[in-house]
Amino acid sequence: MSQGMVYNIQRMSVQDGPGLRTTVFLKGCPLSCLWCSNPESQKSSPQMMFFESLCTGCGACMEICPNGAVMPMDEKFGRDLEKCTDCGKCAEVCPSKAREMSGKEMTVEDVMDVVRKDALFYENSDGGVTFGGGEPTSGGEFFLDMVRAAHEEGFHVTVDTCGFCPVERFDRTIELADLFLFDCKHMDPEQHKKLTGQDNTIILRNLRTALNSKTQVRLRMPLMPGMNDSDENIAAMAEFFKEFDSPEIEVMPCHAFGRNKYAALGWAYRMSGEYTPEQLDVILERFANHGLNTVIV
DSSP: OOEEEEEEEEEEESSSSSSSEEEEEESOOSOOOTTOSOGGGSSSSOEEEEOGGGOOOOOHHHHHOTTSOEEEETTEEEEOTTTOOOOOHHHHHOTTSSEEEEOEEEEHHHHHHHHHTTHHHHHHHTOEEEEESSOGGGGHHHHHHHHHHHHHTTOEEEEEEOSOSOHHHHHHHHHHOSEEEEEOOOSSHHHHHHHHSSOSHHHHHHHHHHHTSSSEEEEEEEEOTTTTOSHHHHHHHHHHHHTTTOOEEEEEEOOOTTHHHHHHHTOOOOOOOOOOHHHHHHHHHHHHHTTOEEEEO
16 A cells, blocks of 8 residues: 655645645655745655744753753743754654644555545535645655545545646646646746746646646636736746647745744745735736736635
8 A cells, every 4th residue: 555745634724726625745745836825845754843933941852852862942942953863752742833844755555544434425515535745646656546536435636736747647636636726827938947946847737738728727826926917927838828728827826824834844934025915016017918817805
């Protein structure tokens, strides 16, 4: 039975597809978007997250750490990132949840046991199961086995994807999924690479294939001030979608909800500033001028 790394399973979700859903978040992503709000999803291995504000200074972590990575810090206990190996022993004894592990090895059956618990709610709300990440398709055979299991049990399957996926794996996903929530970040390959670490050649190929298939596609765009909201980029996007009669796009305006996660990982937070309502109205007008209807999610 295949297994892989899952960092969260969220039940009763209403934002990740139609109806009530269970969303399975897989760890690992081939992109490193500047605006990523779930940085703990990027690496495929388990990571320890330290939320300083929750630390009560009990010292249990210091007593158990095998690597000397815990250090006193203003009546609390921080960590030495160079010594920390993400072994998770400190998280096991932390009574205040200041230290938590992101990432757990699970089998397909482990995941399906959770998914099945809300089967009645899926049926009554036209919901189902959503696979997200990170980038869920980076889970390889583990991801495909989960999608197949959910599909064979009759659950509505949604895949929340950035589209950066080997062609053969993506085409197999199309055969099993009912809906893609497909991110479209930037149309220019070089700009896409600057913003995410990868160009968009394979992404646009997979998006075009999905739009030409029988699987439903909902287009989504993380909207970032000064990064991908130019009139030129929006015009290029509208031109691409004319071929597929897809005039609606769900936009996700910049927010700072993930800032505390960067601090918990010891990573630098790379975003600054959010849209004012007036600024957002200007950007949304650009979409309208190019024939694209927008829905804010």
